[in-house]
Amino acid sequence: MTGHGAATRVDIDQLRARHRIEDVVAASGVELHPTGRSLMGCCPFHDDRTASLSVGGVPDRFHCFGCGASGDVIDYVARLHGLSFRGAVEHLDHAPIAPTTPPVAQRPEARHRFVDVPVERAYAVNLLAWEHWTRPVNHAFALAYLRHYRGIDLHPAETVRGDRLVGHTGTAWASMTNHLARHGVATDELVALDLAHATRRGTLIDTMRGRLVVPVRDEDGHITGFLGRDTTGDPRAPKYRNPTRTEVFDKATMLYSPQPLTPTNDPVVVVEGPLDALAVTAAAAATRIPVMACTASGVAVTPTQADRVAALSPGRPVLVALDGDAAGREGATRWVDLLHGRLGHPVRVVDLPDGRDPADWIAHHGPHALGDLLARARHPAPPAGRHHCPDPAQQHEPMRPQL
Template sequence: MHDVAAIRAAHPIAATVATAGVELRPSGRRLVGLCPFHRDRDPSFVVYPETASWFCYGCHAGGDVIDFVARISGTSFRETAAQLSQGLPALPSNVVRLPARPPAARLDAASSAVVEATVAHYERALVKYRDVRSYLVRRGISVETARRLRLGYAAGGLARQLRSSGLRLEAAERLGLTAGNREPFTGRVVVPDLDVQGRATWLTGRALAACGPRYLNLRAQSPLLGLAGARLVGPHAVVVVEGPFDWLTACEWELPAVALVGTHASRLALAALRSFRTVYLALDADGPGRRASAQLASALGSRALTVALPEGAHDLNELGQRRGGRDAFLAALAEARRRQEESWQQSERTHLNRAV
């Protein structure tokens, strides 16, 4: 019989997995990567250095270093243990690299200039409309946050402003900012998406009156609203919400967050979310929100944690209007982490018992 404990100690699981060509990324006390045993588009393969074990949440394979080498080499557990007791054998190297971040979709120069000028125009207008600023405060968005995120109000006069700035209106027409003599965004609170320099790259408008669609978006690829700002905080964690005002609430609470601007995540959006180690899914507490959360959790694998909003809160912005809403949400994030840790510990115990 071979000393299994000695073999595990002599061959650290993370180093052995890396020798087989699997790129791993830190995620808390664990390491994650793409599984070498099945077609894995999302990092489902998790290595637990503290317990010298591994598990794939996609194909449900798992075990210790002996199980890993046996599976990747096609040898039995007994044969592999004998080989490892003499040293690490040459392993088949099927390089499995984590996906790179996708390039950001870019507007052409003329469109970029028009979007920035439009947001600046609406930003100046907000200062003049006390009732609109009061509306934002009622929704839990402070004057400071509105200023920092360059919120605005579409009060008209955009075409004249663009002409006076020497900008051509063709780009504004293409983007849906003007339509002949009309300005489709008129009467809306404008929420821009900003790049790392604070320049506007996209925008959406929220109607104040009950006429037309609640939200009107720029005719350009819809981003993950707030992605640039969330990445500035770092790759550790991000909160995913549905709507622009949910995102504003998270920003008010100084949490790194992005908004889907709906319930659908594009392929580019999913790729961007995979650049974060932990993704908290805090979508609306209704049927579409729950279905979207389930789909995202499936697509994002072990990095995704589904957050249960406190009782009676339909969305994050609604929670943000309650006394103690921030503390309640932080408690919900902690509970999501606790549930994940409990699930992982159970998986570790199960697979360690099988390996012994």
């Protein structure tokens, strides 16, 4: 293309083909690292210290997960040099072809050996991760996602708690890994706590990406691990993710609750998933219905988890409100067997309509439906082969919250 005449579509397509986006970005001084199907580097358009710029993940395009800048090679040059579209086209038309620059591999240790991370150190590292995932932009995204896509308004609950209940990982490949490394967290510690893992190319990337995250805490409030719920809609991504077993996290013993895991006089409701626990907590705060929601994150339950739930509700019935499907009903039976059959702890079961979970129910009917949900609690059916005679005075008495 010469002069200032209008460029044809063929001219622009040829221009894009001659100037590969990867080569132009590398030639502008950005060090690119291979991560999965794309290249990552520090974005030149904002103060980026976490390698938020993805290049080539979508062919011939760039995207920054930090500031949102995106486009093709012409958009990149225009933004980099402050040019108009026409000016960027002319700049590229007169520029030499950028040399093909091989990406620079990051250099974590080729083999990450498992190390025993001291318990107090594990708590400290997990806290750093949580602080990163609850930065204002991440926290705002998490709240907006819950409000717009799941009908869960956490603002009243967070106001009551005076703390942030949810965060978001963002979608960058190594944002949290790089953040913790800058705070002195060793590669082996990141891997041992399942906060990061090595790719086949030897680069270290975040274990959780594109996920809403909630912290799993022990009775003393220490963060032992995180549960992550996919927000990308990628059918290849598992819906939920929890850490593998670490020095401080064990799926077989963990309980998640948005509230402190200390004994309470309020009704304790066992739900199936973290979003159900958040929905119940949000509705309780909005309606001032005193209730604690907790989950073992799924339908599976162990004796240790049942012991912990019983300890939260001394002398009061535990309400089991799992999803209204076959898996949820089977899970509810296991909770009843462990709590009532094994421990002799009083239990009530909340039956939900087919295909509904507590989060769906509350989102559809509104926060005040929490009271109706609790009032649906019934005595569990006696196990096959046993004859259980409940107290006649309570046999038909629904479980109602104390307002």
